[in-house]
Amino acid sequence: METKITTPRLLDGIAIAAGIKTEVAAEVRSLGLQGVTPGLAVILVGNVAASEIYVRSKVKTCGELGIYSEMLTPPDSITTDEMLELIAKLNDRNDIDGILIQLPLPSHVDTRRLLEAVDPSKDVDGFHPINAGRLLAEGYSGSTSSKSGKLALAPCTPAGIMEILRRSDIEIAGKNAVVLGRSDIVGKPAASMLINASATVTVCHSRTKDLAKYTREADILVAAIGRPGFVTAEMVKPGATLIDVGINRVTDAAEVEGFFPGNEARAALFAKRGSVVVGDIHPAAFAISGAYTPVPGGVGALTIAMLMQNTVTAAKARRG
Amino acid sequence: METKITTPRLLDGIAIAAGIKTEVAAEVRSLGLQGVTPGLAVILVGNVAASEIYVRSKVKTCGELGIYSEMLTPPDSITTDEMLELIAKLNDRNDIDGILIQLPLPSHVDTRRLLEAVDPSKDVDGFHPINAGRLLAEGYSGSTSSKSGKLALAPCTPAGIMEILRRSDIEIAGKNAVVLGRSDIVGKPAASMLINASATVTVCHSRTKDLAKYTREADILVAAIGRPGFVTAEMVKPGATLIDVGINRVTDAAEVEGFFPGNEARAALFAKRGSVVVGDIHPAAFAISGAYTPVPGGVGALTIAMLMQNTVTAAKARRG
Structure with a gap:
């Protein structure tokens, strides 16, 4: 008997995202022939630097794919009631198919209430409980079957995970899947x-x-727990598919060397920036896997592509 | 070292249900002092004998606990639109806190659409996707904590399972729980x-x-898969807690003897009725368990009590 040693397959989130974006752009063109331009409204409250970067990159991608986008930037002082009014107006507009409230919001507004105020058919972040319920009941908008034909918009990160698995021909049915983490936006x-x-x-x-x-x-x-390199090689089955949702910034030099021994590129990056990004899974575990998503360039790379896909799905369901 | 042999504990669904009903009756009296009488509307379409029995027993329990109930019995020929009108009227009535559509409905009506038409705050069967989503996000109405304070009405059978576990002081946190079956109304x-x-x-x-x-x-x-005695003694961990949701009618004499060898009471029941009811778990597995719910008299006995509790929970949330 021969032991088969295979090189772990890198599941390239950037390439998969590019493929999805190409498909979305084609769908947008096809909707355009019917006179429909999908529209996304992004609400960015106050001045959170990280949020601004995310939002700008979402708006930019909309532009690239032919999706109309609108950025609303109310001040930090906005009240829950004023936000509710804003959302109600967007719910009523026929040209807006997707509404995204960039989180986190200032602590004085009722985030949960605002997320539930978004029309579920425009809830492109998939955060409304009715979308969570439909997702649990019947799968998501990207899946091939639906019991009721009702739209279930899935949160972008887990939807991205499913796209990676499906587009990489990784069998899911009958397999043993373990999810680390029970957050409402990823694990569950x-x-x-x-x-x-x-x-x-x-x-x-x-x-x-x-x-x-x-x-x-x-x-x-x-793995979606937010602890750098938490899943070690001893904790995984050789040949398994490892999906790493963690994005953890490590600033300790010894820790970085522990994660990437002898890796000059990472060492150089660390020297330059004073930190590197590490997932929840230790690189040594990737080495014995069958396939894995790197960090960065794995699951995180899909998020915006899935948001674009959700926006087009919503446009088709509403107006297609 | 001594091997500790313990007798399996029978988790008595009938006794637990009686305790819940007593508590519900007390809550109803307390609401009465505030001038509120919880109200349940049950819609029974056509003439399905089994459905009639279930509905009658729900209505009867309402009477016993002081809950106002109303039985609506449209004919088998009712259309989806007519049902929607009926539901809309019940949604609008302030004296009705719970709306239950007895299933199954005739095949010509759109069951899914009707279930989604019920006001989620009156969805005492917990079948609306928004309740499924809230349940997944934050626990159910009977639980002690809620992230948003929003009502999550849980389906009666799984809510009954949780009541059995909690009221029997069976530890859940940190334990390994395995659910057999992925139906929308029990497993999920x-x-x-x-x-x-x-x-x-x-x-x-x-x-x-x-x-x-x-x-x-x-x-x-x-176990919620609907296969008589499917889970055998070899499949369970000695000392485990076994929760049997199955209600399977067995009509074969040899099969009955296999489930209950030498059990004269069951044999007599079988001789009289030509069938006995068996759960999804083989009685031989109960024998090595730490605790188990019998069939009948286990999980099934809780269903109506949980419906009553949901009706009062809905009344308190809406009018309390």
């Missing part, structure tokens, strides 16, 4: 989608005992 | 609630490979 919806794709799904979290017992059995492991 | 919401109660949760289903590998590790095993 990822579990919902994997269950509907017929994986056997285990949701682990901070209260899980003997975590490695679960992770070592995973054919597909999704 | 049970998983949602167990995740929020901090169990590590695995959802298994027809596509799961090597099912026994999962079930044998379960501290809490919930």
Whole structure:
């Protein structure tokens, strides 16, 4: 008997995102022939530097794909009621298919209430509970089947995970999938989608005992816990598919060397910036995997592409 | 070292249901002092014998607990539009806190659309996707914490499971819970609630490979697949808590003897009725469990009590 040693396959989020964007651009052109231009409104409250960068890059991508976009920038002092009015106006406008409220919002506004005020059919972030419920019940807008034909807009990060798996021909049905983390925007919806794709799904979290017992059995492991390099090589099954959702900034030189021993490119990056970005999965675990999403350039690279796809899906459902 | 042999604890659904009903009756009296009488409307379409029995028993329990109830019995020929009108009227009435559409409906009406037409705050069956989404996000109305204070009405069967576990002081947090079945009304919401109660949760289903590998590790095993005696003693961990949601009618004499060897009471019941009811878990598995819900007299006995509790919860949220 021969032991088969294979090189882990890098699941290139940037390339997959590019493919999705190309498809979305084609759909936008086709909608254009019917006189429909999908429209996205982004609400950016106050002056949070990171949020501004994200929003600018979303607006820029809209432009590239032919999606109309509008950026609303109310001041930090805006009240919940004023926000509700803003959202109501966007809900009423026929030219706006998607409404995105960039988070985090100032602490004096009621974020949950605002997210629930967005018309679910325009909820391109997939944060409305009715979309979470539909997602759990019947899969998401990108899936091929739907029990009711009702639109379930999925949150962008887990939707991106499913696109990576599907476009990389990684079998899901009948596989053992383990999700680390139970957040409302990643862990839980990822579990919902994997269950509907017929994986056997285990949701682990901070209260899980003997975590490695679960992770070592995973054919597909999704890590979304926000702890740098938490999943070590000893915790994964050789040949598994590793999906790393973590984006953690590491500023300690010894830690960086631990994650990337002898990696000159990372060392140089660290020397230049004083930090590097590391996922929740240790690079040594990637080395024994069958396939993995790198950080950066993996799941994170899909987010904006999925937002664009959701916007077009919403436009088609509303006006197509 | 001594091996501790304990007798499995029978989790008595009938007794637990009686306790819940007593509490609900007290709440109804307390609401009465504020001039509020909780009201439940039950829609029973056509003449399905089993449905009539269920509805009658729901209406009867309302009477016992002081809940106002109303039974609407449109003919089998009712259209989706006419049903929508009926539901809209009930949504508008302030004296009606809960609306229950008894299923199944005739095939010519759009069941999904009707269930989504029920005001989520009156959705005492917990079938509206917004309640499924809230349940996944933040737990259910019976739980002690809620992120938003928004009402999440949980489907009655999984809510009953949680009541059995909690009222029997069975620890959930940090335990390994395995749910067999991924239906929208039992498996998925049970998983949602167990995740929020901090169990590590695995959802298994027809596509799961090597099912026994999962079930044998379960501290809490919930079986909701509708296959008589499917979970055998070899498939469970000795001392586990077994929650049996199955209600399967067995009509074969040899099969009955296989489930209940030498059990004279069951044999007599079978001789009299030509069938007995068996859960999804084999009685031999109960024998090695730490605790289990019998069939009948387990989870099924909670359903109506939970419906009553949901009706009062809805009344308090709307008018309390």
